[in-house]
Structures are given as C-alpha cells and as structure tokens.
Amino acid sequence: MHSRVIVQTDDFDVAEECRVLANSGRCGAVTQFVGVMRDRNEGDDIAVMELEHYPGMTERSIEAIIERASERWPILAATVIHRVGSLLPGAQIVFVGVAAMHRQAAFLACEFIMDYLKSEAPFWKKECKADGTERWVDARDSDAQALNKWRLES
Template sequence: MFPHICIQEEDFDLSTEAAKLREGHKDIGAVVTFVGTVRDINEGDEVSILELEHYPGMTEKALEKIRLEAHDRWHLEASHIIHRIGKMYPCDQIVMVAVASRHRENAFHAAHFIMDYLKTNAPFWKKETLPDGAERWVDARVSDKEAESRWAK
C-alpha cells in the first residue's frame, strides 16, 4: 500500500501514480486525474520561478482531511494526492489528484472537489519570482473561494 498523501520536492510521473492507484482493485471502473502546472504569467506579469512552502505535519493532515471528506461524499475505491514544494519553473508539475471509483461521475466530482478544497484549505505559501528578480507572495484568489463554496452541504 502506498501513501495517500505525498508532499515532495521531486517531480512525479502521472502514469506511474495512476497505475499504483489501481493496483489490487478489480472493482475500479473509472480513474480521474488532475495535474496542475506552473504558469508563466500571473496577474499580467511574467513569472520565472514559483516557490512553494508548507507547514510539515499540518499540511499532510489538511490534505488527508480533504481526501477523506471526498470519500465520505462519493463512493470511491481509492484516491491519492501529490503536492510539490520548493522551486519550480513554468510548465513544471505542481499537484496531482487521482481518484478511482466504480463509476465515472463519482470520480469526476471527487477530483473536482479535492482540487477546489485544496486551493483554499491546504496550508501552502506561494512566492513568485519575476524576470527582474522581484519577488512577491501570492494571495488567495476570490475565484478559488467561490469554487469551494459550490460544494457546501
């Protein structure tokens, strides 16, 4: 059994992670994955580096809480979240959410839910470096909070 939550500096391989998710599960009919990547522009400015920091222990607990809530809301066979930390560059992978269920609707909804909650409830701090070397911390977006609100019970 592999860990459900991974916070790591190193990159990941989507195919490998999806295969691990399915191991030993003959009851899976759908696997939905999402990979978020570093954009080269934010708020109209070119971005050279994105650096992510986290609070060890607290971050894993927050992600596990989100993951388990998805399992409570939809019948899922398995799920896995990888989130990278450290310095990343445009086009680098940041986050992967993989969800497996018997039926596709559960998997699609759960993956969407996990990403929406992760964006607003996981303790990560993002710092961007612009081409001129200027640095700035990235604030939470109003649109992320609005996306989270669609899942209110």
C-alpha cells in the same frame, strides 16, 4: 478507501500514479488533475515559484480533505502529490487522482479535492518575477467561489 498524501520536492510520474489507482480493485474509473506552473500571472512574467508548507500539518489537512470526499462519494482510492521548493514554468506542481467504480464519483471527488486543496491546505506561494522582484500569491476569488459550490450542495 485507500489514500496517499505525498508532499515532496521531486517531480512525479502521472502515468505511474494512474496505474496504481487503477489497481484499486473494483475500479471502473480513474480521474486525474495535474496542476502546472504558468509562466505568467496577473500580467507579469514569472521566472520561479517558491512553494512552502508546514510539514505534518499540511499532510493532515490534505488527508482530511480526502476523507470528506470519501464521505460524499463512493471512491476506492485517492492520491494527492504536491510539490514544494523552487519550481520553474512548465513544472508539474500537483497531482490529484481518484479511483471509483463509476466515472461520476471519480470526477466529482477529484474536483472537490482539488478545490479544497487550493483553498484550505497550508501552502504558501511566492512568485519571483522575471524582473527580479518577488511577491506572495494571495487567495483568488475564483477559488472561494469553487468552494461555495460544494458548500451549497451539502
């Protein structure tokens, strides 16, 4: 299984990332998830989101998540690209792509990686609201519920 983990400020090319995954040999399915920054959260207009991470630790955490997915499903390759820095509404934030021989493994592994990435990878998000005030984004109950689904199935 081949994996790539990239944390960067620059945008990414979804089509190119999917082409790379599709060339993973024996590949029969590529699934992807692309997270995009919303312009509203909790009823407020959001002008900018600042994403921070802990270099080195963040990448190792994501690699461990991919490894757990590969222990559950026969995936051929996985890519996670997560942006950091200042992002505007509509900007791509995260790409999770998985290649597998069959679609079920690719779909499940992609969802698993994204659910764990959202809850366990060390990223910090600060929203800058349109009125100029700022707030740190807390974990959501829905993210914890998504993780519980995987824990119950193990």
